[in-house]
Amino acid sequence: MENNDRKWEVLHSEYLIQRPWLTARRDCVRLPNGVENDEYYVLEYPDWVNVIAITAEGKFLMERQYRHGLQWTGYEICAGVCEKGEEPLESAKRELYEETGYAGGEWKHFMTLSANTSTMNNVCHCFLAEGVKRISTQHLEPTEDISIHLLSTDEVRALLLNDEIRQALMAAPLWKLFAERKLL
Structure with a gap:
């Protein structure tokens, strides 16, 4: 090489x-x-984070929101920005809590991606959090309008197979998880 x-x-x-x-x-x-x-x-851009969050009951914690760039509403995993001074894991845990009210569980760094290595200077740190539980209500910013959905493995697989998760930085870690666990 x-x-x-x-x-x-x-x-x-x-x-x-x-x-x-x-x-x-x-x-x-x-x-x-x-x-x-x-x-x-x-x-x-600052670095980004996203989280594949799975509840203690085995449900995928998914968000549904409107994305103005595509003028489209769809399912996503929790995601956000690494605030100045935060480590990526800290940012991911904060974003999950703020956007969903869920926390806890076992966390691990899952992968790091770039949205566009050619013209963007940041990366997205992807985490897997298993066994999360709802401990609060959402704590959304005024510009956020996010609904929370608990989906089965079959429902998330269908979203992936039908190209219904459009954000590549969210689809990629889900595809990786499904491939590693032989869930396809």
């Missing part, structure tokens, strides 16, 4: 927009072959 990282040289950068939920910069880069590209765009 090749060890050469073929890293590009950044000649200069310019921020085009810096807002709480959108930061974009334009880089002028030189490739290893000497070619320069003066319009390479990168979106900067």
Whole structure:
């Protein structure tokens, strides 16, 4: 396997927009072959987390919400942003509690993904939490409108097989779990 990282040289950068939920910069880069590209765009985000949460009774804790980009409403696993100073596991536990009111159980890091390695600078840390229990009501932000659903393995499998989980960063860890556990 090749060890050469073929890293590009950044000649200069310019921020085009810096807002709480959108930061974009334009880089002028030189490739290893000497070619320069003066319009390479990168979106900067904090790292993200998501959680496959399974209750003590074996139900998948799923969220249903509207996503304006696709103008679509669908099922998802719990997800959110790593706040400044938080470790990914801490962020994942916080997001699960805030969005669903569930907590506890056995947690493990499941995988790390990138939404787009070409133009985004962050990763998504995926966790598996088994044996979670409801300990509270939801603690949603004013801009969140999330309903909670407890689905069986068969129901989640059907969502996957029918392409009804559209967010790739959520579908991928579910597919991995179903493959590892031979649930397909």
